[in-house]
Amino acid sequence: MTLLASVVDASERVAATRSRKTKTAELAAVLSVAAPDEVLATVVWLAGETRQGRIGIGWRTLSSARPDPAAEPSLTVTEVDAALTELTTITGAGSTQRRKAALGALLGAATASEQKFLIGLITGELRQGALEGVMTEAIAAASGVDAAVVRRAVMLSGDLARTAADAITGGEETLRAVALVVGRPVRPMLASPGSSMDEAIASLGPDVVVEYKLDGARIQVHRTGDDVLIVTRTLRDITSSVPELVELVRGLPCESVVLDGETLALADSGRPRPFQETMSRFGSAEGELLLSPWFFDCLHLDGVDLLDAPLEERLVALERVAGPHRIPSVMRPTPDEAAAHLDAALAAGHEGAMVKDLASPYSAGRRGKSWQKIKPEHTLDLVVIGVEWGSGRRSGWLSNLHLGARDPDGGPPIMVGKTFKGLTDELLRWQTEELPRYETHRDGHTVYLRPEIVVEIELDGAQTSSRYPGGVALRFARVLRYRPDKTPAEADTVDTVRAMRL
Template sequence: MLFDDIVTASAELAATRSRKAKITILAGLLRAAPERELAAVVAFLTGRPTQGRIGTGWRTLAELEAPPASFATLTVGKVDTALGTVAGSTGAGSGQRRTEALTELFGRAVEAEQHFLFRLLTGELRQGALEGIMLDAIAAAAGVPGEVVRRAFMLSGRLPATARAAMSGGSAALAEFRLELGRPIRPMLASPAESLDEAVAELEPAIVEYKMDGARIQVHREGAEVHVYTRTLREVTAQVDELVELVRGLPCESVVLDGETLALTDEGRPRPFQETMSRFGSTREEQMRSLLLRPYFFDCLHLDGTDLLDRPLRERNEALRKVAGPHLIPGESTPAEPRTLLDGALAAGHEGVLVKALDSPYAAGRRGRAWLKVKPVHTLDLVVLGAEWGHGRRTGYLSNLHLGARDPDGGPPVMVGKTFKGLTDELLAWQTETFPSYESHRDEWTVYLRPELVVEIELDGAQTSTRYPGGVALRFARVVRYRPDKEPADADTIDAVRALTVP
């Protein structure tokens, strides 16, 4: 398949906001793609090379001297191979070898292909082919039910592999995906609830648990081998020795657990989120001087050879208590006084509570209504689109943030407001040092960023506004913290912002 077919489809995706039209464009391309190139087609259209990060920065690409070709001759396979060469270049002289390989690749690309490659390799490709739409397109192209595709993706964690199975073997091939020890699956997510009483009434019978201000973890154990993953499926086993030893000591041969981990003060209260997250980048020497992490597990997805994903939460909870009883998150099934649990969670320094339907299976990667979160204040996870240079005391610092909500149909983030409130001196210094590495362009007042950083924002709600393209604006927004554990695809949608609109 010509690489130009991908570039043309990308332009068509960017030109429409219709989800149906996007699915039609993608499905047609998937049907036309040769099996050997299908993985690369899916990867390119969802904005990531098959190799992941290839070790080349924005500046290197911007400085390439490669006049565009006159005719489109590149194939998808040749582009994928060239990027594999770049990603595989290591050791002495690797920088020069990467530059040479990229120069050759860009020199064989026509101008539109060069622009696509630049955006693909810098993470700026936002053409509307996010995971949800691509999954629907795979289902349409292969003629299989969407739920079957989504379940296979949940278990494989890899869109290209899911697409290959669907296109080559249909539902039967997709059904062969199983939970595999040592391969993380996407975490189940919660939706916000209007109130505790409404959440309990909607999901009864339910369990009410603390919603902790920690880092999401998924642990896999098979015999003595243990793996620990973050919510983005990044492995951090080497950075959390105490968690590994604790899981290795559980009374089982194999297990997959979902939970939170956090560092506590001597009084047992949660330490700042950033202190917990700092452990995920620590060396073994730093671990010895660091605060210990304590796990709180709330779900069991596999135990001693039995997969539990499709079992109701009440059965998964029984298995959890059996294998990890001393390390459960505080909670109670169908509590007589759920308000007491919420008050207890808040008094202990946590965010609120989660209400979970006891009859629900584990819907990995989905933000449905089987889990509802209840917090006393409104918060949103938004994408940082830019920052303005400060004035007065903040002169010389990147301060006022431009904030965007995720477009659920795969378009670029939708700007919903600005704020500089809540920024400490430490955060101002961090932003000023860090943001240039995410810069896409700038003007006299603002540094604009590639949409890669997620920040948690507290707000009083939203209001109708013609100032921003989404038709809404944040009310009294302030920065709570940055979320290095989340990706832009995890950010809240423009629909979530609109749901907070004050009449």
């Protein structure tokens, strides 16, 4: 049985290095010695989460329940996983004291370093740099399975930990057997930023499709018969919140289908409403705003999986099943036609355009540049890692945001700037109520946060600067909107920011 101490040691070594190669080796080493029934918990812990989700224990309870640490390690992965499960099942009268006692027993059997690890795990503040891309490579190294096969299994199952267990216990044959299942969400394919329409077409060639880039929310739709599932880009089930979309999907001329697309609320003029209004519908089925779907890909149709088919073939299937709801697009445009389509998208109130290689298969994540997004304004998705109390008119409100870019090697977000521009009174109120829920600590005027919130920033570029750890600083950054539909793993990297230097 694997000791918790070996997982903690691996976590500390991963956190201590910026080298992706070293991180992968350390993770692979601990996975390769884990027993089959320990792999699930080990992978999830090293990603900074628990199999049980949020345990629901705050700092106050942890502080009061923290006993002196054990002198020697004795806890096993299985014992700790069982203890975490027990904590989630304690409810009812007297549950606070019983949970405190169970937590004290767990922490009392842990060494000082194990206590630190467990507290970080329970509070969601464990950040050791084991991002999904690094973990995927580690699973491949530990199991001897090609990384591309591991990535595909993760895409189709939507479950990194389950894929790790299957890879280590069953090898490549087991992973290759993982298939698309209608009703089980697929990890979405993402686009890379493109510098301009001309350069995107020059890099991809003439065989492309150019589509509107809508200012909406990503959705993935599954249907078998009358059973419909609709999920967000993070694979959260929102089916019950969007009955009008469910009704529309049930009316499509097919028996089974998986579609990728966007949804947004439209004003009476036909122009898109603010993004936040669209997102507000994802929390409740009630609401006066109706959502309109626009699809841009078809991954399955009537028993035929299309993931590995070229995009051009997938678009034929899309036109057949959902033509009236297909996103506006032009196939194999001339440079002038592509530019005109971008102009039309902007004139209609959308963000820009997408340029996609018609020969590309569907691959989860941001793999290569077969999909490129073209936007006229410089924008970045960054992580909020702190916020300062305002002064003057903003006294009493949390105002100035500390912004971090994603470390491509899996470390914590790297600070690249601050901004308080673009914040409306409504956003100031929201920040002051919401952001303290992510607090880790604070000093005289700054509240430091767990890196979980993504915000979209508009800027005029970046410049070399020694002021921030990333070696760059944002120029004239201003808040466009928060992105509850995105995770920190989808934020832009510090390399992307550096590439914007003037």
